Amino acid sequence: MTFRFYFDGIKIDRAAHLRRDSDWSGAHAGTSETRIVPIWRDQSLVMAGAQPQAVFVDAGNAQALCDAASCTVFLGLDNGVAYYAIDLSNHEDPTQLPLPAGSMFEDLRKLASNLDQVEAGKLAYGRALAFWHRTHQFCGVCGSATKPGKGGHERVCLNEACGKHHFPRTDPAVIMLVTHPDGDKCLLGRNKRFQGLRFSTLAGFVEPGETLEQAVRREVYEESGIVTIDETYQASQPWPFPASIMLGFRARAVTTEIDCIDEELVEAKWCTRDEVRAMSNTDNVLPPPAYSISRWLIDSWLNEG
């Protein structure tokens, strides 16, 4: 299987029907048929090195780690093995925990495409849920404490008069490659948050009450002053940093004059395929290959010409 971009390749049966079963929602964690995905303050456990590897803790150390965790989430099944994410953020010093020798916590984004894609998918999934539990300890309706339910896929308000069920959040963001009315150029922008000269596709969060297509049109206009039509969905990328999904679009411009209205972009410009290819040959001017849906959108367009 080939992957289009990072986190494209999670291979797990989420087995949602087992989340209601208390045998699966935590009690199995730590037995020989389980693997543990430890998370510490948004970092994932890896064996570091030139070729870093995700660490899935098996029977030997699993029970002690589960006992030390503030939260356990049933992720699902892979080849009959149950995967659980556990959150160890309640420990100040993770080196004091019974972790496998040579392992360390690292930010998943820093590992970039060095990590196996299938393994990276499981780490991203576990990281997202651990973050959600850590930041939803209290009910948004009444302010009372909440507790995990359904194998860690919901939190329930402990105030009986309220009893609200809360579910994990995923915030949609659109990311789009805009083509010139003549078709031979695409619109790239340099965000003020980017390091160096890195140019990328435009992107932004979907707002309440708008369609994805409207979000594409609005974001492109706000960031570049360009008016688009024919917004067409291409692909999506989970982006749990901390809780997004990137929805990739292609859109056609009907205007050409650039005006970075909301100042989110330092600069935006129309680039020919030759200019984009030339950028690819220099450091730091495009998103890294094999990593982002942004680069995949750009490469897909390059391959058409």
Ligand SMILES: [Zn+2]
């Ligand atoms: Zn409540």
